[in-house]
Amino acid sequence: MDDVKKEIWRGNLLWEGSRxxxxxxxxxxxxxxxxxxxxxxxxxxxxxQWQEIGIxxxxxxxxxxxxNVRYWKEGYYIDQxxxxxxxxxxxxxxxxxxxxxxxxxxxxIDMRVIYDVQRI
Numbered sequence: 001m002d003d004v005k006k007e008i009w010r011g012n013l014l015w016e017g018s019r020x021x022x023x024x025x026x027x028x029x030x031x032x033x034x035x036x037x038x039x040x041x042x043x044x045x046x047x048x049q050w051q052e053i054g055i056x057x058x059x060x061x062x063x064x065x066x067x068n069v070r071y072w073k074e075g076y077y078i079d080q081x082x083x084x085x086x087x088x089x090x091x092x093x094x095x096x097x098x099x100x101x102x103x104x105x106x107x108x109i110d111m112r113v114i115y116d117v118q119r120i
Contacts, residue, residue: 038075042115049116056117057094060084069096070116071109081120 021029045053060067061084069080082098085106092111099105 035075039072039077041072041113045115053114053117056119057084057087060117060119061087066120068118068120069094069109069114070118072113072115077115 056067059065064083066081066083069082071078071080080096080098082096084094085097086095087093088095088108093108094111094114095106095108097104097106
């Protein structure tokens with residue numbers, strides 16, 4: 001091999017010894033990668049969408065039917081299969097219930113973050 005091919009063939013061995021990453025840099029890199037996957041909260045839904053969501057929610061509340069609620073939480077959209085437990089009209093939020101019947105988990109979801117509610 002001539003000298004030029006040897007230089008190319010050796011790769012990046014000159015800098016191989018200084019290749020390392022501090023834990024702080026690794027954590028910042030992970031947070032940056034996770035931040036790229038996040039999405040913004042959707043815009044205001046129109047009247048027809050709210051009416052359709054309201055019909056499904058009231059029907060699920062009245063008849064204890066399971067629904068799939070798609071809502072935004074901390075930069076991600078979450079699909080949650082649950083039951084509608086309660087509606088708080090004053091604070092504009094819905095309380096959902098998921099989990100086994102005797103050890104149910106309940107949480108409040110603001111109406112502004114709900115994107116869609118579908119019957120199952």
